[in-house]
Amino acid sequence: MDDRLYFSSDYQEGAHPAILQRLLQTNLLHSPGYGTDEFCAAARSRIRDACRCPEAEVHFLTGGTQTNAAVLNALLAPYEGVLAAETGHIAVHEAGAIEHGGHKVLPLPQAQGKLSAGTLERWLDLFFRDENRDHLVWPGAVYLSQPTEWGTLYTLEELEAIHDVCSRYALPIYLDGARLAYALACPENDVTLPDLARLCACFYIGGTKCGALFGEAVVIPEPARMPHFFTVVKQNGALLAKGRILGLQFDTLFTDGLYQTIGTPAIESARAIRGALRARGIPLAIDAPTNQVFPIWQTDALPALRARVEYGFWENLDGGRTVIRLAASWATTRADTERLCALIAAV
């Protein structure tokens, strides 16, 4: 019997059972390709409803990095880059996918993985007062993630403030919702899907980390802003032939509000883990309310931990310490959480 514990990421398991059920039921139906099928149509309709945005265009892609690259290639002019927190996924962990498309990621200072309206405004003010700005990469969009890569959340007030700054500079916001379900399931969160549709030029609703086998749903509230996005998706190698497999997953996730609650077990698990760490005196690199927990571990104690628990490597610190990531997911069981907490208590 396998008694290891698996907390290395929120993409360790397959899919929510309701999704597999739909795959089985529909397997031998015939559908046209590339997202022109009825399942995609149904999913689009449900997502538009959930966002209260009947005019939105909705596209289904297979992964986060390709989604970020395709959207930013569509949003940015060739002389523009994208502003992002220096910890943003596109700035760090996408192997240069944005630069591969010819655009610079302009990194901004952050706090707890979040960009602030003030930081953004100061950067823009400096940029537009720089007499050499025509020799610089122009800011063409602002990239945010919700939750952030560090598991923190923007409040609605913070997002509105960022949006205000962006509006003054005519900058579109693009929001990466790879883990959006964990924001929506979090009691601390006050940002809804309709808020995102109102504040963002584009955002995506993550499936891969939120109960789907794979897949991300790109929402474009004002489609005229990103013409021929279908062809951009194709050009970026991000168009799935059997688009219906994406469609039926999102159709399932947006039926009966599943997406709004699918993250709840992860949120509860992470809260328990944070409690156990605090109780044991193990410091957290960051205090964030969603499904990821970032304890600071003694590097020489990691082998012992690894013998029992799959965790994620995050960052080397000096002083023989390492930040690791413990991620709970929609599939994390209460039993596993309890076992992990017990193990932490006994470290």
Added chain:
Amino acid sequence: MDDRLYFSSDYQEGAHPAILQRLLQTNLLHSPGYGTDEFCAAARSRIRDACRCPEAEVHFLTGGTQTNAAVLNALLAPYEGVLAAETGHIAVHEAGAIEHGGHKVLPLPQAQGKLSAGTLERWLDLFFRDENRDHLVWPGAVYLSQPTEWGTLYTLEELEAIHDVCSRYALPIYLDGARLAYALACPENDVTLPDLARLCACFYIGGTKCGALFGEAVVIPEPARMPHFFTVVKQNGALLAKGRILGLQFDTLFTDGLYQTIGTPAIESARAIRGALRARGIPLAIDAPTNQVFPIWQTDALPALRARVEYGFWENLDGGRTVIRLAASWATTRADTERLCALIAAV
């Protein structure tokens, strides 16, 4: 009851039942991400065996266009383009994905979708005698597809001849096997997986059109040729987080020789359809032995056909004629083939 017939493509259905079964069985197992899991390891091992190439690196990507782009970005130097039949998928139907990566597709004349060794040699001879060649895009690889976009097959002799030319010019061959199962299942085919591993610098074994939900397996017989391909895949947005979903599909397809025979129903269906068209006097745009059939239809008779049959648009001809595509797949039933043949007979 739905009595329409579905022959528009070979990606209209879900996956082979054995694959769905594996998905179900393994759904709640925990795996590390990005292809580092045991299912991918098993699939790699089986594919290396099938190719008799124990040193090969095997990567799993999600779709054909992204695979072509990632491989060619890895194979080509910045000043190089890729030679391809002018009908090659990368030259036509990928929305400029290769150019998006900075490389020109150098189109060559073809016959029945195939490039010949002679055509290739003539082009290379002219190129290297062109005194202005340093101002031209250099040839950096040859792109082939097996079967071709028109359903035709290279014989082993033809492939060897192309390989001879390429060897003389130190040009790597990259072969797109999006529909490779339909070649392997075709009695006319004499090119095996070990042949491909011997003749190609890189090739991919198609899953999407050959019984998988999605996925393509890239085989690199001499890995030193394409260092850090993992990172190239990531940079191209082609790395699936839950890589195991790809791994278990290919593990299934390469268990008990399934991939070698999965295309058989399609080959038989297409043969019957070609027979019915010939019997009815409907000309074929091309005579090819695999799963795609390309009849030339009177354009004004297409609405009547469309009322009964889903088919694919291929090409407008003059004289009020249209080439359409009827594609059979691993999932095509004998009953549907018979109904289509009867319908053709009654046109």
Added chain:
Amino acid sequence: MDDRLYFSSDYQEGAHPAILQRLLQTNLLHSPGYGTDEFCAAARSRIRDACRCPEAEVHFLTGGTQTNAAVLNALLAPYEGVLAAETGHIAVHEAGAIEHGGHKVLPLPQAQGKLSAGTLERWLDLFFRDENRDHLVWPGAVYLSQPTEWGTLYTLEELEAIHDVCSRYALPIYLDGARLAYALACPENDVTLPDLARLCACFYIGGTKCGALFGEAVVIPEPARMPHFFTVVKQNGALLAKGRILGLQFDTLFTDGLYQTIGTPAIESARAIRGALRARGIPLAIDAPTNQVFPIWQTDALPALRARVEYGFWENLDGGRTVIRLAASWATTRADTERLCALIAAV
């Protein structure tokens, strides 16, 4: 004494003496960089006047390939390519510079180096009737050259017809005027600078091949169409620090109508050379009225020619024949032309 003859290209000599004179006179004046100086301002004003287009933006770049790349990167959306005659410079002799920027060159059949309105319209009609067009590279601009790479000229009627087609499809025209002075000096030409400003979204007035040391003047009649082109130029590595060197060259070329007549000696020389070739029975690969002449030579007779004359290699033909190029320039002397004609007569 050097008695070789130099007809290999129209960029074999330095610059028109008036330009060198200006360089000398102004050498130690101080100017701000990057084209913000008074010489550039004066040149812009003169070019706007010559084009009767007071609203035009004018930028100075250093060479043709970089100009083509920068303009097309600015004009095209990421999912768009550029339509060009298959003999167009961007399609052949720029080492893939357009693809380097991520855009495909869509080659069209040509006659004598020229694209016809009919060919263009047929292509566009087929494109927009192709049901798979969203999987194709979209047409985003039409590239023309005047004179063409084969020395031929578009008539005003032909340009108007192409413009009509483009207007119907909302396609901008970009015209490469690398050798524009030789069109303007040609009696057969009926297309003026104001015509180009009226018909093109962008065009460039060639300096490098037309009497300048180097430099091309990009004219953008409606600047709102190509915002921040300055930054695009910088990003493409095409911004000259000492922009004034470009400015004073174009200021000189557009003073007292010099640019309109600078090509006259070349036109007269080329006419004489064509006459000598015809008289000697040496066939021309093309009959074109500008400064380039393309005789078909017996390949085995080329060494003898090369011993006396610098010519340009153009194309290998079969049957032991080679197309060569004899190019006259603004600097070609009557004496050299007569010596070349005598040499041809005695072949």
Added chain:
Amino acid sequence: MDDRLYFSSDYQEGAHPAILQRLLQTNLLHSPGYGTDEFCAAARSRIRDACRCPEAEVHFLTGGTQTNAAVLNALLAPYEGVLAAETGHIAVHEAGAIEHGGHKVLPLPQAQGKLSAGTLERWLDLFFRDENRDHLVWPGAVYLSQPTEWGTLYTLEELEAIHDVCSRYALPIYLDGARLAYALACPENDVTLPDLARLCACFYIGGTKCGALFGEAVVIPEPARMPHFFTVVKQNGALLAKGRILGLQFDTLFTDGLYQTIGTPAIESARAIRGALRARGIPLAIDAPTNQVFPIWQTDALPALRARVEYGFWENLDGGRTVIRLAASWATTRADTERLCALIAAV
């Protein structure tokens, strides 16, 4: 009479008189294009001698940004980025030219515009210990500039230390010598051209800011490392048709050691200016020995300064202060330096 003072940059004037003289003398000679002429050959030979590197390949390009882009596109694999001080020209003032080629600039902390071996080693050590490194942009080269953008100089010892680190990680060094003449003319400098040829995989000898009208000479000590660089240059739009204009400029600059001393007047001028500023109590943002001086000015006093002196904007500071740049050049006269010093004394 113009009594303004011009210290805004080192590219405000034309060229060294010896260069203009050569242009005049050779103007109507005929040469083949694209750097295949005798002037380029002579310049290459002189540069190889000066670098004591007889095997080096030498290419002439027209400007710094295009040179940086072309070299890095040739040096880097597609999955690699370039490490640079965060103040490096490629990281800031090139409008994203490196990213346009698909590569990320990886910015490192700097001191006085310089990267240290220690900083580099720490970054590389962290990178290779990062378990997620295959998801990151790989380091593919180190970009240095000599002098730096802030006018500082690497000592030979510092360069050797960086080279040691790079050797251990098999990382090539690329050095941007846009202002190299000002290093060579500086008494504090101990790094010679042969040192650069020994330590760098590639570097360029700046002409534009060092007495040429324009032009940069790229030196590749081991040419096998960067095959077909000519075609890369063409593809990047950086190949000058009349290459001889570059050749004869560098031939002149490397005749009788001109390049080694051409910067001397600028070094002396800058030293005097720094003295005047210190005497007047105006702080320097950086203390650097070459031709650029960076005083911190009260922002509200800038209009008065601007009325008399052309200077360069550098950076907004808080507290109503601005860093400006006063740049001397090969063409700066003693008289102008004295007038500027007097003006500073009277501020």
